[in-house]
Amino acid sequence: MSFEIQELPDVIRVIVLLNLSKGKRISKSALKRRLDKVCVGIACVEMSELENALKEMASEGLIAEHNSTVQLTPQGKRMGKEWESLLLKKEPIMEIVAGLVDGSITGLVVIISALIAALEPNVAIFAALLTLSAVAITNFSSFLLGGITEDLADIITLQNLMNFSLSDIPDKKERDKSLLLVKKLFVLLDREIHRSNVYAAIICGTTTFLAGSIPIATYLALTDLYPLNIILSLAVVAAVVGIFLVRYRSRKTRVSWKITLIETMTIIIVATIASLILGGVA
Numbered sequence: 001m002s003f004e005i006q007e008l009p010d011v012i013r014v015i016v017l018l019n020l021s022k023g024k025r026i027s028k029s030a031l032k033r034r035l036d037k038v039c040v041g042i043a044c045v046e047m048s049e050l051e052n053a054l055k056e057m058a059s060e061g062l063i064a065e066h067n068s069t070v071q072l073t074p075q076g077k078r079m080g081k082e083w084e085s086l087l088l089k090k091e092p093i094m095e096i097v098a099g100l101v102d103g104s105i106t107g108l109v110v111i112i113s114a115l116i117a118a119l120e121p122n123v124a125i126f127a128a129l130l131t132l133s134a135v136a137i138t139n140f141s142s143f144l145l146g147g148i149t150e151d152l153a154d155i156i157t158l159q160n161l162m163n164f165s166l167s168d169i170p171d172k173k174e175r176d177k178s179l180l181l182v183k184k185l186f187v188l189l190d191r192e193i194h195r196s197n198v199y200a201a202i203i204c205g206t207t208t209f210l211a212g213s214i215p216i217a218t219y220l221a222l223t224d225l226y227p228l229n230i231i232l233s234l235a236v237v238a239a240v241v242g243i244f245l246v247r248y249r250s251r252k253t254r255v256s257w258k259i260t261l262i263e264t265m266t267i268i269i270v271a272t273i274a275s276l277i278l279g280g281v282a
Contacts (some may be wrong), residue, residue: 005162007169008178012045012053013062014083015185017072020063021080025071028054038184044177087155088192093252095143095204100245103211104237105268106135109275110212111219111233121223128216132209140205147197155193159186211240241268 005011012035019034020026028050035045054070057063062076072080110131114124162182169175215236222229246264250257 005182006165008045008049008174008181009053009056011162011166011178011181011185012050013057015181016053016057016070017062017076017080017083018087020070020072021077021084023072023077025066025069027069029068031070035181038188039181044180044184087158087189088196092200092203095200096207097245097249098139098143099204099207100211100240100248101264101268101271102135102139103132103208103213104215104241104245105271105275106132106208107212107215107233107237108268108272110216111230112272112276114219115230121220124220128213128220132212132216135212136205136209139208140201143204144197144201147200148194151193151197152190155186155189159183214240241265 005014015035015038016031019031028047032045032047032050035050039045054063054065057076058065061073062079063070064073110124110128113119114127119127159182163179166175166178166182169178215233218236219229219233222232241264242261246257246261249255249264250260253260
């Protein structure tokens with residue numbers, strides 16, 4: 001099985017994987033229309049070329065053919081998801097990690113600050129909403145603008161690499177057709193990347209606000225049960241960090257949860273202490 005983009009069938013293979021990554025069965029004629037849509041009305045891929053690409057994919061165990069319809073196999077679905085993650089950045093890793101970390105740190109800082117400064121509930125609620133909103137909005141804008149810039153730069157690099165590889169095709173007609181198809185594909189990907197980054201920014205901002213607001217709400221709602229409110233709010237932070245954040249990072253990076261736990265706790269403790277010192281509380 002080859003992951004290289006060196007020939008026209010390789011380009012067609014990527015487009016087929018992206019279109020079938022949801023696992024649905026689709027007719028070959030509908031698949032051909034989607035290829036034509038990538039070319040914006042230009043019939044840049046013949047039906048025979050699509051058939052040849054599908055035969056190669058079937059021989060590699062990526063698709064299963066049922067009369068005039070095709071469907072990805074489990075192996076094909078995995079590869080389709082990988083291409084989708086590479087090209088469209090649809091795997092919410094950075095945004096969830098950043099949201100959980102920043103929200104947990106903000107929650108800890110607000111709780112400790114309210115405790116040390118002996119803030120009244122109304123003042124503590126105002127400070128919590130102001131702080132959480134500022135951090136969540138900052139994360140939203142950072143992921144929206146920074147994410148789009150970074151992803152577009154990555155996509156341009158990937159397109160240049162594909163063009164460089166396809167430029168070695170000896171047949172001029174096939175070479176021009178391959179380069180055109182890649183160009184049109186990346187025009188569509190550019191639009192998808194903007195949409196994906198909007199979703200990523202919303203996910204990060206929302207995750208940040210929720211990760212910080214839940215322990216703060218626990219602390220403020222149980223002010224009459226001191227010190228139980230502190231214990232429960234810190235337990236919520238520990239659960240978010242220890243269960244959700246560490247487990248998520250460990251699963252995505254395939255690193256032992258013990259190492260991930262040490263890294264995460266060190267970062268959160270250092271960042272919390274630094275925030276308190278800079279805020280003049282400690």
